[in-house]
Structures are given as structure tokens and as C-alpha cells.
Amino acid sequence: MDKVNVTEKFKLFNEHWSPKIVGEVNDAHIKLAKLKGEFEWHYHEKEDEMFFVIKGRLLLRLRDKDIWLEEGEFFIVPRGVEHLPIAKEEVHVLFVEPKTTLNTGTEITERTVTDLPTL
Amino acid sequence: MDKVNVTEKFKLFNEHWSPKIVGEVNDAHIKLAKLKGEFEWHYHEKEDEMFFVIKGRLLLRLRDKDIWLEEGEFFIVPRGVEHLPIAKEEVHVLFVEPKTTLNTGTEITERTVTDLPTL
Numbered sequence: 001m002d003k004v005n006v007t008e009k010f011k012l013f014n015e016h017w018s019p020k021i022v023g024e025v026n027d028a029h030i031k032l033a034k035l036k037g038e039f040e041w042h043y044h045e046k047e048d049e050m051f052f053v054i055k056g057r058l059l060l061r062l063r064d065k066d067i068w069l070e071e072g073e074f075f076i077v078p079r080g081v082e083h084l085p086i087a088k089e090e091v092h093v094l095f096v097e098p099k100t101t102l103n104t105g106t107e108i109t110e111r112t113v114t115d116l117p118t119l
Numbered sequence: 120m121d122k123v124n125v126t127e128k129f130k131l132f133n134e135h136w137s138p139k140i141v142g143e144v145n146d147a148h149i150k151l152a153k154l155k156g157e158f159e160w161h162y163h164e165k166e167d168e169m170f171f172v173i174k175g176r177l178l179l180r181l182r183d184k185d186i187w188l189e190e191g192e193f194f195i196v197p198r199g200v201e202h203l204p205i206a207k208e209e210v211h212v213l214f215v216e217p218k219t220t221l222n223t224g225t226e227i228t229e230r231t232v233t234d235l236p237t238l
Contacts, residue, residue: 003186003194023195025167025215028147030193048144054191067122072173074149075122076142096144096215 006032006054009119010092017111019095019103021118031095031116035087042105043082049097050076056091060084125151125173128238129211136230138214138222140237150214150235154206161224162201168216169195175210179203 004022009032013020016036023030035058051060052074060067060075061084067075077083104112123141128151132139135155142149154177170179171193179186179194180203186194196202223231 001195001197003188003192005189005192007191023169023193025147025169025195026198026217028144028215030169030195030215050142050144050149069122070124072126073122073124074142076120076144076149078120079145081120096147096149098145 004030006094010034010054012119016090017103018113019116021116024099025096027098028096029099029101029116031097032119033093033095034090035085035093036090037087039085040104040109040111041082041084042107044077044079044097044101044105046079047098047101048076048078049101050074050095051085052094052096054092054094056087056089058091058093059086059088061086123149125213129153129173131238135209136222137232138235140235143218144215146217147215148218148220148235150216151238152212152214153209154204154212155209156206158204159223159228159230160201160203161226163196163198163216163220163224165198166217166220167195167197168220169193169214170204171213171215173211173213175206175208177210177212178205178207180205 019031019033058069138150138152172188177188
């Protein structure tokens with residue numbers, strides 16, 4: 001039961017698209033990830049997913065619009081909504097999402113990450 | 120389904136200890152509040168509560184220790200744990216907590232706020 005300094009936690013890893021668990025709030029996990037490049041289209045069947053940009057600039061592409069998220073901005077992707085995160089430059093993101101959430105949504109792909117570490 | 124700029128949302132209200140809902144992630148609400156002064160000791164029977172300091176400095180007093188939260192730091196108060204938030208100067212906090220969470224915990228007091236507005 002310690003406090004978490006988000007900036008310090010981000011110094012502990014360098015890999016992209018590999019979320020780390022930094023907190024647990026009832027049924028939700030708080031995760032941190034560094035994103036760079038383009039991910040893949042996916043959706044989560046039963047989970048809403050909050051993207052909160054801590055550093056950098058993230059393009060969240062939905063099928064019907066593009067959302068640019070700057071530092072200090074968040075967007076909650078509702079369950080069932082397809083999305084594609086794109087980071088031209090490295091972006092640091094804090095996620096709030098149910099513990100059941102798989103990073104690639106409904107599909108298992110080579111980018112799926114399971115057994116997320118806790119930092 | 121719009122993005123949320125946290126700094127802009129904080130400009131929309133001035134009162135203290137009066138959380139506003141700015142997002143919904145499954146069973147959790149994302150709330151913003153401005154805190155100033157001392158609140159009251161309370162705990163939440165079934166809900167963990169995340170305090171994420173966006174601006175300023177918050178003292179979170181627990182029965183067995185004091186936690187100073189600076190900007191960019193968060194602490195998750197586990198359910199059942201008594202806590203007392205104290206803000207010598209105004210602090211801006213983002214909360215992640217179950218929708219069922221009452222700001223004063225298990226007690227209804229003159230500081231209880233219900234029917235939280237959505238910004």
C-alpha cells in the first residue's frame with residue numbers, strides 16, 4: 001500500500017505496447033504503457049477502456065472519427081467500439097480498465113500480452 | 120463520447136469537496152474535485168478509492184501513517200481503511216472509484232454529496 005509516482009514508474013521499463021499493472025481499484029486495473037507506432041484494430045466486448053495521456057500525443061482512430069489526445073486528456077472507448085491507437089512519437093498512457101481486459105480485445109494475435117507484470 | 124481535457128474541466132467549477140463525474144468506465148466513475156481544508160475521517164466499506172493528484176499537494180492521513188501526494192502521484196485507499204484528506208492549499212484531484220461510492224463513506228454527514236453532476 002504505497003503511493004505511486006507515475007513518472008518514476010515509467011522510468012522502469014522501455015518496451016512498447018506492453019502494459020504494466022500499477023494499481024487495483026475494485027474490479028479495475030490501473031496500467032501504464034509506452035506506445036510507439038501503430039497498433040491493430042480491435043475492440044473489447046464487455047470492457048470500457050480509459051486512455052489517459054500522461055506524456056506525448058496519441059491518435060485514437062475510431063471507425064467514424066479520429067481523436068487526438070494531448071497530455072492531460074483522456075478518452076473512454078466504450079465496449080464494442082473498434083479502435084486503433086497510433087503514436088507517431090512515443091506516448092505514455094495510463095489506462096483504467098476492467099481486470100479482464102486483453103490488450104488486443106477479442107482476438108489473440110502476436111501482439112497479445114498476458115500475465116501482465118505489476119510494477 | 121468526447122475526449123476530456125482535465126484542466127479545462129477544472130475551470131468549470133470552484134466549490135470544494137464536491138466531486139463532478141467526468142467519465143464512466145464499467146462499474147467505476149472518474150470524478151474530479153477541488154479540495155481545500157480538512158475533510159473528515161471516513162472509510163468505504165466495499166469500495167477502493169484512487170486519489171490522483173493533478174495539481175497541488177494533498178495530505179492523505181491514515182490511522183497509521185501520513186501520505187503526501189504530489190502532482191502526478193496517486194494512492195489507492197483500500198476498502199475498509201479510514202482516511203482523512205487534508206489540503207493546506209487547494210488541490211485538484213482525479214478519483215477512480217466504484218459508482219456506489221459515497222464521498223463521506225459509511226456515514227451521512229453535512230458534507231455528504233449525492234446526485235453528483237456530470238460535467
